[in-house]
Every structure is written in structure tokens, then in C-alpha cells.
Amino acid sequence: MADIQPLLRRPAPQPLASNENGRFDHLVRPDGMVHRTVFTDPAIFEREMTQVFGGTWVFLLHASEIPNTNDFKCITVGRRPVIVTRDANGDIRALMNRCTHRGTTVCLQAQGNASRFQCAYHGWSFSNTGELLTVTFAEGYGPGFDKAAHNLGRFPRIETHGGYVFGSLNPDVEPLPEWLGPARAMMDWSLTAFTTPGARVVRSSSMVFNANWKLQNDNNGDMYHVPFTHRSIAQMTAERHGAGKALDHFRGDKTPMVVQYVGHGHKLIDQRPAIPSPWERARPVPGREAYSQALHEGFGPEQAQHYLNMTGRAGINLILYPNMIISGAGSFNVYEPVAVDKTIVHSYSVVLDDAPMAVNALKSRFLEDFAGFGYRDDNEIFERIQHSLSTIPEMEWVDFSKGLGTDRESVGADGTITGAVSDETGIRGAYQYWVELMERDVHPCVLT
Numbered sequence: 493m494a495d496i497q498p499l500l501r502r503p504a505p506q507p508l509a510s511n512e513n514g515r516f517d518h519l520v521r522p523d524g525m526v527h528r529t530v531f532t533d534p535a536i537f538e539r540e541m542t543q544v545f546g547g548t549w550v551f552l553l554h555a556s557e558i559p560n561t562n563d564f565k566c567i568t569v570g571r572r573p574v575i576v577t578r579d580a581n582g583d584i585r586a587l588m589n590r591c592t593h594r595g596t597t598v599c600l601q602a603q604g605n606a607s608r609f610q611c612a613y614h615g616w617s618f619s620n621t622g623e624l625l626t627v628t629f630a631e632g633y634g635p636g637f638d639k640a641a642h643n644l645g646r647f648p649r650i651e652t653h654g655g656y657v658f659g660s661l662n663p664d665v666e667p668l669p670e671w672l673g674p675a676r677a678m679m680d681w682s683l684t685a686f687t688t689p690g691a692r693v694v695r696s697s698s699m700v701f702n703a704n705w706k707l708q709n710d711n712n713g714d715m716y717h718v719p720f721t722h723r724s725i726a727q728m729t730a731e732r733h734g735a736g737k738a739l740d741h742f743r744g745d746k747t748p749m750v751v752q753y754v755g756h757g758h759k760l761i762d763q764r765p766a767i768p769s770p771w772e773r774a775r776p777v778p779g780r781e782a783y784s785q786a787l788h789e790g791f792g793p794e795q796a797q798h799y800l801n802m803t804g805r806a807g808i809n810l811i812l813y814p815n816m817i818i819s820g821a822g823s824f825n826v827y828e829p830v831a832v833d834k835t836i837v838h839s840y841s842v843v844l845d846d847a848p849m850a851v852n853a854l855k856s857r858f859l860e861d862f863a864g865f866g867y868r869d870d871n872e873i874f875e876r877i878q879h880s881l882s883t884i885p886e887m888e889w890v891d892f893s894k895g896l897g898t899d900r901e902s903v904g905a906d907g908t909i910t911g912a913v914s915d916e917t918g919i920r921g922a923y924q925y926w927v928e929l930m931e932r933d934v935h936p937c938v939l940t
């Protein structure tokens with residue numbers, strides 16, 4: 493026994509209750525360590541669905557996905573089935589997709605156009621504002637039946653910024669601009685530089701990985717992993733196309749790129765200083781030369797360059813807590829938690845209706861390129877993490893301390909914390925916000 497003592501890394505672990513008296517700060521330590529149960533405990537996941545996905549703002553959809561009166565789209569918000577509608581007045585509503593009679597979903601179609609929804613079980617029908625319109629065989633209900641109390645549940649709060657629609661089940665949540673804070677300026681930069689009045693969002697693909705949703709959220713604010721996890725892409729690009737293309741702008745921290753924590757769980761990787769021209773930096777994709785030539789011939793060199801720079805990777809990762817990342821040129825991903833160890837990531841692209849076809853074609857090719865190849869690398873890592881955190885309880889902590897206690901971190905006048913680009917500064921900030929949300933006294937509710 494004596495000879496194995498030096499090999500023990502730490503004393504035998506004490507059982508750590510995941511939810512002691514509603515406190516969660518013991519799971520996220522000031523030294524950057526986060527407890528493994530934050531990713532593996534089903535009870536914590538359940539609480540997140542109420543405290544995080546029910547307690548703060550959550551991205552619902554882009555307004556251009558339901559452009560016309562009576563358009564609707566079904567989504568999931570912290571596992572809740574929700575129908576987002578555009579009513580006769582053009583207002584956007586978020587309704588619980590749950591019949592107020594016996595509880596079945598009232599809309600089975602993923603997306604469409606309808607002014608009312610009829611339940612398939614006993615035929616009650618509801619307007620796209622949630623109002624209960626018709627009760628079938630109504631004579632069977634006594635005088636005490638309150639029809640108005642049977643409207644579909646509605647989100648108490650919906651607010652929009654630049655076409656991005658957010659909803660909250662917490663009626664007391666702060667106004668959206670306050671919650672976005674400095675992230676709003678980043679969104680505006682992306683909206684101004686890379687979208688035009690004709691911007692329209694289209695769904696591109698969805699991927700499932702068998703791991704916790706926060707691993708994706710963390711990873712989108714992590715530049716540290718890029719040269720290692722995505723090495724095959726970087727190497728293939730360098731071998732085929734030489735230096736100076738995608739992913740080789742990060743080879744360490746001697747770079748003007750930064751990571752930032754911008755409050756309310758939001759974080760930013762700002763690669764713009766290393767990507768003066770998104771077009772020049774982008775990896776070659778099929779059709780690149782032909783599209784470029786068509787734009788030059790059609791619009792002249794200056795306008796062509798402007799268009800081409802709208803197509804590449806624009807150089808920001810803006811992660812809005814808890815469920816989305818906006819990648820520079822307008823493409824974005826939405827994380828949908830399914831279970832403590834299962835997540836769906838939905839990818840969307842922005843199509844510019846008033847830009848030449850070549851611009852939209854190139855935007856799509858670039859999205860296929862990195863999302864298509866790159867995310868598979870990341871998903872593989874997430875599943876390996878989930879497996880080892882779930883199966884090795886003797887090793888309790890996950891380390892997010894990079895940058896902490898160094899002179900690489902600085903706090904700005906607006907409270908943002910900036911670190912070297914490979915530091916875990918943004919991720920640590922997000923976990924502080926997670927603790928705040930998990931401990932907060934919130935009462936998510938729906939309006940009827």
C-alpha cells in the first residue's frame with residue numbers, strides 16, 4: 493500500500509451533492525475548476541431547463557423565418573415544444589405546443605402557414621395568438637367551464653434585435669438590450685457589415701451529439717483547441733493551398749486576436765485583427781475562381797471585393813448564452829438540449845436576396861466547408877469528454893483556469909474581461925453566470 497501512495501493525486505473524493513440547499517457555487521470554483529456533475533447529473537440538467545432556459549432570454553428564431561402573416565415554426569425551448577407564430581397584426585408570438593385539454597401537441601408540422609391549430613385528439617381549435625376558439629361538443633361542459641382559462645400558454649416576454657427574436661418565460665427578466673449589453677454592438681457590427689436589407693435566414697443542417705449542451709457552448713468560445721482538434725483540416729489546407737488560409741491565423745497567443753467575456757454569459761472570440769480580408773483568408777471552395785470572376789466582371793473590382801468579403805469567415809464568434817452562436821457573416825447555430833448527454837445543433841445560413849447569386853453560393857460553400865468538416869471534429873471530442881466525466885467519478889474537476897491570475901487578462905470600463913485568444917476567460921465568465929442563474933429565485937410561467 494505504501495508504495496502506491498505517491499501515485500495518488502489527491503485524497504479519496506468526498507461525495508459532492510449536486511444541489512445543496514439550492515447552492516451551486518461549490519460546483520464552480522474561483523480557481524476555474526468546474527465539477528464534472530455540472531455536465532453529467534440529470535438533476536442539474538432538469539434544473540437548467542427551468543433556471544437557465546426558463547429563467548433568462550433564449551433565442552427563438554430569426555424573424556425572416558416566418559416572414560408572412562400566419563407563418564409559424566415549431567421549435568424547442570429547454571425541451572418545451574413551442575410554436576412561434578406571426579399573427580394577423582404581424583406580431584410574433586411564442587405559444588406552448590400543448591393542448592389545454594389533455595395535453596397533446598396541437599401542431600405537428602415543423603413549419604407552415606396557418607391562422608388556427610386544431611388538436612388531433614378531441615378537436616379543440618386555437619388561433620395563432622393562442623386563443624381557444626372552439627370546444628367540440630361544448631354542451632358537455634357545465635357553467636363553471638372557463639374558456640378563457642384554456643388558451644394556449646404564451647411566453648410572457650418576447651423582444652427582437654436586428655431580426656433575432658428572443659423569448660423568456662421569466663416575466664421579470666431584464667429588458668433585452670440590457671441583457672445583451674456589449675454583445676449588442678457585436679451583433680450590430682455583423683448586421684451592418686455582412687447582411688443587407690434583403691437578408692433571409694435559411695436552415696442548413698442539424699447534427700446530434702451525445703454530450704451535454706454546455707460542451708458546445710464552451711467550445712465555441714475556445715480558440716485553444718483549434719490547432720489540435722482541427723489539425724487535419726489545417727494540414728490539408730496548407731498542403732493543398734499553401735499558407736495564409738483558414739485556421740492558420742492561430743498558432744499561439746502572439747496575435748492581436750482576443751477572447752472576451754461580455755457579461756450575462758455571453759462571450760466573444762474576436763479574430764478580426766488577424767483577418768483583414770475574410771475572402772483572402774477563406775479556404776478555397778469549389779467554384780471560388782468562377783464566382784469571383786463573375787463578380788469582378790459584373791460589378792468592377794471594388795464592389796466585387798466588397799461582395800467577396802461578405803462571403804468568408806468574418807472573424808467573430810459571438811456566443812449568446814445559453815443557446816446560440818453568431819459567426820461573423822451572419823450564419824449562426826442554435827443548441828437544443830435534449831438530455832444531460834444529448835444535444836442537437838441546428839445550423840442556419842443568411843441568404844442575401846438583394847445580392848448577386850455568386851455571393852449566396854459562396855456563403856453556402858463556406859458554411860459547408862467548416863461546419864460540415866469542423867463540427868464533426870468537435871462533436872467527437874464532446875462525446876469523449878461526456879464518457880470520461882460520466883465514468884470516472886474519482887476525478888472530479890474540469891479545468892478552465894487558463895489565463896487566470898496572469899497579466900493577460902484585463903477588465904474594461906464596461907466590465908468586459910479581455911484575455912489572450914486561447915484563454916478560458918469567456919468560459920469562466922459563462923460559468924459564473926450559470927451559478928447566478930441556477931441559484932436565482934425565478935418563477936417561469938406562461939400567460940393564458
Ligand code: FES
Pocket residue numbers: 591592593594595596611612613614615616
Ligand atoms: S387533448 Fe386536445 S382536444 Fe383533447
Ligand SMILES: [Fe+2]
Pocket residue numbers: 711717718721722866870
Ligand atoms: Fe472546434
